[in-house]
Amino acid sequence: MKLLHNIFQVAGPGLSHGFDATAYLLKGMGGWFLIDCGTPEGFGQIKENIKKAGADPAQIKFILGTHGHYDHVGAAHLWRQEYGCQLFLHERDIPQVEEGDSQMTSAALLYGTKSVPCKVDGKINEGNIWQGDGFTTQAVYTPGHTMGSVSFAIEAGGYRLLIAGDAIWGGYSHKIGSDEALWRESLDKLTSMHFDFYTFGHVNAQLIADADRRLKEAQMAFANYYNPWFKTFFEEYHY
Numbered sequence: 001m002k003l004l005h006n007i008f009q010v011a012g013p014g015l016s017h018g019f020d021a022t023a024y025l026l027k028g029m030g031g032w033f034l035i036d037c038g039t040p041e042g043f044g045q046i047k048e049n050i051k052k053a054g055a056d057p058a059q060i061k062f063i064l065g066t067h068g069h070y071d072h073v074g075a076a077h078l079w080r081q082e083y084g085c086q087l088f089l090h091e092r093d094i095p096q097v098e099e100g101d102s103q104m105t106s107a108a109l110l111y112g113t114k115s116v117p118c119k120v121d122g123k124i125n126e127g128n129i130w131q132g133d134g135f136t137t138q139a140v141y142t143p144g145h146t147m148g149s150v151s152f153a154i155e156a157g158g159y160r161l162l163i164a165g166d167a168i169w170g171g172y173s174h175k176i177g178s179d180e181a182l183w184r185e186s187l188d189k190l191t192s193m194h195f196d197f198y199t200f201g202h203v204n205a206q207l208i209a210d211a212d213r214r215l216k217e218a219q220m221a222f223a224n225y226y227n228p229w230f231k232t233f234f235e236e237y238h239y
């Protein structure tokens with residue numbers, strides 16, 4: 001489904017297998033690329049969604065992973081095998097993906113399955129920029145959900161879009177490498193920036209408007225979000 005010119009959501013709730021987190025298809029200056037790529041269970045449907053968006057899965061050059069979890073990059077080995085796509089991740093999440101560590105990738109913990117080891121071709125660092133056809137994509141290092149979590153700030157036609165992965169509303173567990181202090185810093189960082197729209201790892205295909213206020217709400221809800229012992233300040237979360 002089209003989100004902005006040359007930017008599509010191709011995986012996530014209502015679009016592909018229930019295991020898949022959101023994934024995005026973007027038209028780069030040198031060819032198509034993905035931000036996250038879903039699970040092996042969703043591989044076939046995601047390819048169909050890419051075709052519906054007007055791209056050929058065989059044209060996809062590389063995958064930028066928001067982090068090394070199964071629901072986000074679990075199918076990366078299939079993309080490599082079938083199309084020779086390269087995979088890029090922040091260095092702190094590379095070992096768990098290359099080793100196929102089913103606990104750290106959350107494959108065993110949340111999905112009752114195993115990760116397949118996948119070679120990672122390069123690192124994503126803070127500030128890296130990828131030129132799109134009509135937009136730019138910049139990496140923002142936002143650890144906390146995992147140590148290698150990255151968000152992407154997209155500038156398109158005068159609008160700023162945040163692709164947050166699980167840095168917003170992601171689960172917190174030491175079993176998957178979460179760190180509370182770093183996550184707080186990442187939320188401070190994201191809320192100090194301006195965005196018109198945002199989207200994150202587990203949401204329907206949509207751009208969420210009023211992003212600055214909603215990201216601030218997510219930041220304020222963080223303390224009680226991952227720890228149900230505390231009462232929430234908000235009756236419901238406004239995605």
Ligand SMILES: [Fe+2]
Pocket residue numbers: 067069145166170171
């Ligand atoms: Fe995650």
